[in-house]
Amino acid sequence: MLAAIHFSALRDEVTDSADTATGDVRSRLHLLLPLVGIVALLALGRSPMRAAFWGVMLAFVTAMAVPATRMSPSALRRTLVAGAGGAVQVAAACAAAGIVVGIATLTGIGLRLSSLIVTLSGGELFIGLIWTALAGVVLGMGLPTTAAYVVLAALGAPALVELGAAPLAAHLFIFYFGCISNVTPPVSLAAYAAAGIAEASAFRTAVAAVSFAATGFAVPFAFIYSPGLLLQAPPAQIATTLVAALLGVLALAAATIGHHNRQVSLPERVVLVVAAAALLSPLAVARLAGGALILVSLTWSRIRAPRSSP
Helix, strand or coil: CHHHHHHHHHHCCCCCCCCCCHHHHHCCHHHHHHHHHHHHHHHCCCCHHHHHHHHHHHHHHHHHHCHHHCCCHHHHHHHHHHHHHHHHHHHHHHHHHHHHHHHHHHHCCCCCHHHHHHHHHCCCHHHHHHHHHHHHHHHCCCCCHHHHHHHHHHHCHHHHHHCCCCHHHHHHHHHHHHHHHHHCCCCCHHHHHHHHHHCCCHHHHHHHHHHHCCHHHHHHHHHHHCHHHHCCCCHHHHHHHHHHHHHHHHHHHHHHHCECCCECCHHHHHHHHHHHHHHCCCCHHHHHHHHHHHHHHHHHHHHHCCCCCC
């Protein structure tokens, strides 16, 4: 995701903000206290709703206590209206997620998920991974990270282990896809919350979030087929696997955004996707081929780059 954001910033020519003084930032550091308070309350075992409530209260108190961030009555009114507007989008997403989860509960499909995955996959691990990924996105909608993992660990992980996946890899697989529902339409709670803050289109923000998190859909599959990523291999294999995975993630991010050191054409994006898939493969020959494709792409990019005039 960091690589995708970096390439997106290069594509859109986003630069550092030079008009913000250091003093202005220091005068607002106290606004971080509500975040610290929320984390502390969650660590103490308080419910997320209670932690969020006291976080809002702490944000109001800390903002009004310092003159630099003290709001006038009109500014406070605008803030409350904007907050309510952003909450509507998140509430709608939660309602949609509740319908899906409720249907899964009432029909009993959740309790039969493990056996269904094994049956529908026909004993093939890769097909089982695809079904588990789809189920993880659906069942993880609207759930906190811990709750999503607990649900999927009981329903999806046993099927993957039965199909031949290592237990640790299976649990990380379902963990990833349970969490990635936060940026997957139509229920993209994190994206919708960000859209409310940025005053942007909720759907366009969710689509952008998916493009930034595209590598998150590929890395869980690499966990299953490349034990070196989980440090469950000899040191030499771990090192080569990590390097190949890093190059693969960078290539996939560049292909998704359509930019690295310059704009990437459609054929080059296809080449980068193939290179990323090869680099994330457990086969050494495929990794070598993927590395060669990246070298070809970078060489072609350098050849096509406009030469600077003397």
